[in-house]
Amino acid sequence: xxxxxxxxxxxxxxxxxxxxxxxxxxxxxxxxxxxxxxxxxxxxxxxxxxxxxxxxxxxxxxxxxxxxxxxxxxxxxxxxxxxxxxxxxxxxxxxxx
Amino acid sequence: xxxxxxxxxxxxxxxxxxxxxxxxxxxxxxxxxxxxxxxxxxxxxxxxxxxxxxxxxxxxxxxxxxxxxxxxxxxxxxxxxxxxxxxxxxxxxxxxxxxxxxxxxxxxxxxxxxxxxxxxxxxxxxxxxxxxxxxxxxx
Numbered sequence: 489x490x491x492x493x494x495x496x497x498x499x500x501x502x503x504x505x506x507x508x509x510x511x512x513x514x515x516x517x518x519x520x521x522x523x524x525x526x527x528x529x530x531x532x533x534x535x536x537x538x539x540x541x542x543x544x545x546x547x548x549x550x551x552x553x554x555x556x557x558x559x560x561x562x563x564x565x566x567x568x569x570x571x572x573x574x575x576x577x578x579x580x581x582x583x584x585x
Numbered sequence: 586x587x588x589x590x591x592x593x594x595x596x597x598x599x600x601x602x603x604x605x606x607x608x609x610x611x612x613x614x615x616x617x618x619x620x621x622x623x624x625x626x627x628x629x630x631x632x633x634x635x636x637x638x639x640x641x642x643x644x645x646x647x648x649x650x651x652x653x654x655x656x657x658x659x660x661x662x663x664x665x666x667x668x669x670x671x672x673x674x675x676x677x678x679x680x681x682x683x684x685x686x687x688x689x690x691x692x693x694x695x696x697x698x699x700x701x702x703x704x705x706x707x708x709x710x711x712x713x714x715x716x717x718x719x720x721x722x723x724x
Contacts, residue, residue: 521590546600546609553618558626566629567589
């Protein structure tokens with residue numbers, strides 16, 4: 489919680505979330521992501537605050553990608569790769585693009 | 586396939602197209618991975634984001650480092666070299682990344698091949714690979 493004389497007391501959801509998930513982020517990055525998505529619940533806050541919450545969530549997602557252990561679970565995070573390093577292509581990913 | 590779980594949840598992150606997802610998540614994460622010395626992950630992320638020239642440049646730098654490492658860099662270097670070979674073959678086939686950058690990676694892989702041949706005592710093979718493929722003496 490941050491306390492400042494000029495502002496009302498505030499909780500930092502992203503800091504609290506990260507403190508919790510960093511304990512298991514390497515081993516269970518998918519689970520960690522679920523918690524991080526809750527940070528985006530503040531995205532509808534007025535003015536710059538909503539955007540700030542989104543950027544905090546994006547930052548945590550990037551941290552998870554970098555910290556998660558390499559292996560099949562990591563590949564699941566970012567998408568499948570064939571042995572030659574190329575992405576699998578399927579209908580759903582084409583429509584996404 | 587094989588869409589990643591991050592991509593599937595992109596709407597939750599309010600990143601609703603591939604361009605924004607790459608710009609806000611995958612490319613910066615690739616940079617961070619590179620800085621944390623997680624080269625293979627960085628390369629996969631750059632590839633995912635369509636930054637093919639960066640993939641090849643990162644590969645060249647990483648291969649240069651493993652070649653200069655005493656003892657060849659061990660298991661980690663082997664998996665990097667295997668990935669480099671797969672990626673370069675594919676990029677050559679589909680014409681991704683500038684030819685010059687690709688050539689650099691090919692030459693670095695040849696040098697490794699020559700060094701391995703030399704280590705196995707196949708000096709003639711080492712010389713052949715070294716001279717004909719790279720136009721330079723490697724052993």
